C-alpha cells in the first residue's frame with residue numbers, strides 16, 4: 001500500500017493442476033483476507049473458482065463459479081446467475097488476488113485479444129510500451145505493459161515478463177509485485193501516468209468539436225430562463241467563441257451567417273450542471289461532460305494531481321469540466337486521513353493555507369483530525385486570502401462551534417445531525433460519524449428548539465450546506481447485491497468491475513437496526529427540506545463520480561420536497577452564486593460562458609429527465 005509492505009499474495013500450483021491463492025493485506029487496521037482455488041481450461045479461461053474469507057470492507061467472501069456441460073453458474077453475496085455458454089468466456093471473480101488479472105491476460109492472448117466476460121461485458125487486450133525495471137538486489141528485467149479495456153472505467157494495466165508470465169500490478173495506492181521489486185513501483189506508476197495522459201489527449205482530439213468562428217446556434221428549443229424558474233418556449237441561443245451572444249425567440253433570433261445550427265425542437269436547453277463535492281480521478285472528466293456537468297469543485301485530492309487535471313482540462317488536452325479547488329487540510333495521528341498537507345500548530349496552519357493560496361485554490365477543506373483550537377485561525381487566514389472555509393466538523397467540536405469559528409459551509413448532512421447526536425466522548429474521526437447518524441438520526445426531534453435555533457444560525461450567517469445525500473442513501477439504504485432504485489439503468493451500462501461497485505451495499509446493518517436506518521434516512525430528507533425552506537443555501541454535490549450519480553443526488557432533493565426547479569438551482573445558479581461566478585455561469589444569458597446542455601425531455605416536470613443529456617452531434 002503506497003509502497004509500504006502491507007501483506008502478501010501467494011499462489012501455488014497443486015498436484016491436480018489447480019491453483020491455490022492466499023491473498024491478504026492490512027491497511028489502517030483492515031483489509032481483505034482471501035483464500036481461493038481455481039481450475040483452468042486449456043484455453044486459459046476459468047473452469048471453476050471458489051473463494052472465502054473477508055473483503056476489504058469487512059464483509060464475508062463466499063464466492064463460487066463453475067462451468068459444467070456448457071452451463072456457467074456463479075454465486076457470491078453480491079451476485080448470482082447462470083448462462084449458457086455460446087463461446088469462450090472468462091469469469092472475472094469478485095474477490096481474489098491480482099494474479100487473476102495475469103490469468104485474464106494469458107486467456108486474452110490465446111483468444112486474439114478479445115474475450116467475453118462473465119457475468120457480463122467483454123474485455124480487450126492491448127500491448128503497450130515495454131519497460132525496464134530493477135530489483136533491490138540489482139537484477140534487471142524487461143516487462144511488457146498490457147492494457148485491459150472493458151473491465152473498468154479506465155484501462156486496467158498488468159505487467160508481465162517477456163515470456164508472458166505474470167509479474168504484477170502497480171498504482172499509487174496499491175501494488176503487488178514479486179518480493180524485492182517494490183523499488184520498481186515508481187517507474188511503473190510513472191509509465192502508467194504517461195500512458196494515461198497520452199490516451200486522454202488522443203480521446204480529446206477525437207471527441208471534442210469546435211464550432212466555426214461564426215459560432216453556433218441552438219434553435220427551436222425550450223430554454224431555461226436566467227433565474228432557472230421556467231421555460232422560454234421556442235427560443236434560440238447563439239454562441240460565439242466561448243460566450244453566449246444572444247438568447248431570444250427563434251422567429252426573431254437569426255443564427256449568424258456560417259454558424260453551425262443545432263435544431264433542438266422538442267428538447268430543452270439548460271445551463272451546464274455544477275457538482276460541488278468531488279474528488280477527481282482520471283476517468284471523471286469525460287463522465288462529467290457526457291452527463292452534462294460542466295463545473296466541478298474538488299474537495300480534497302493530491303494537490304499536484306488535481307492541478308494537473310485542471311491544467312489539462314482547461315487547455316483541452318483532456319476532456320473535463322471547469323475545475324474549482326478546495327485544499328484538504330488534516331491533522332496528524334492514528335485516525336487521521338492521508339493528506340499531503342497537514343497542520344498541528346499555528347505555524348503549520350499558516351503554511352497550509354498559504355500553500356493552497358499560492359496554487360490559486362478557491363477554498364480550504366478542513367478535516368476530522370484538525371484541532372478545534374486551530375479552526376478560528378485557519379478561517380481567518382483563508383478569509384484574508386479570499387478563500388472559502390468548509391469541511392467536516394473536526395472531532396470534539398460541534399457544527400455550531402465550527403460555524404461560529406468561521407465555517408462558510410458544512411460538508412455532508414451527517415455533520416448537521418452530529419451537532420445534536422455527538423457528545424464530548426464521540427470520536428468522529430472514526431466511522432462513528434456515520435454509524436451514529438445511521439442509528440440515531442431518526443430519533444432527533446426536528447421541531448425542537450435546539451434544531452430551530454441551529455437552523456436559524458445557519459440562515460443568519462448564510463452558511464451553505466453541501467449535503468451529499470446520495471452518499472447517505474448508499475450507506476443507509478443499500479444492501480449487498482442490490483443496486484439502489486434510482487441507479488439501475490445507469491449501473492447496467494457500466495463495465496463489469498465498475499458495475500460491481502454499485503452492488504457492494506452500504507453500512508452493515510446491526511441486528512434489529514434495519515428500521516432505524518430507514519428512519520434515519522427519512523430524517524435526513526426532512527432536514528434537507530427544513531434547511532431549504534429556512535433559506536439556508538443548499539449546493540448539490542456527490543462525493544462520488546460526478547457523471548454517474550449527480551442526477552440521483554438531484555432526484556433525492558425532489559424526494560425531500562424541493563421542486564425540480566429548486567433542485568436544478570442547487571446545481572446551477574445556486575453554486576455559481578456561492579462561488580461568486582454567477583456573472584459568468586449558472587444560467588443562460590448573453591455574456592455568460594456557453595456552458596450549455598441539451599436535454600431530451602422536460603426536467604422541470606420530471607427531474608429524472610435530466611439524465612437524458614444529448615450530445616450536439618446526436619441532436620444535429
Ligand SMILES: [Zn+2]
Nearest residue numbers: 277279299543
Ligand atoms: Zn468528500
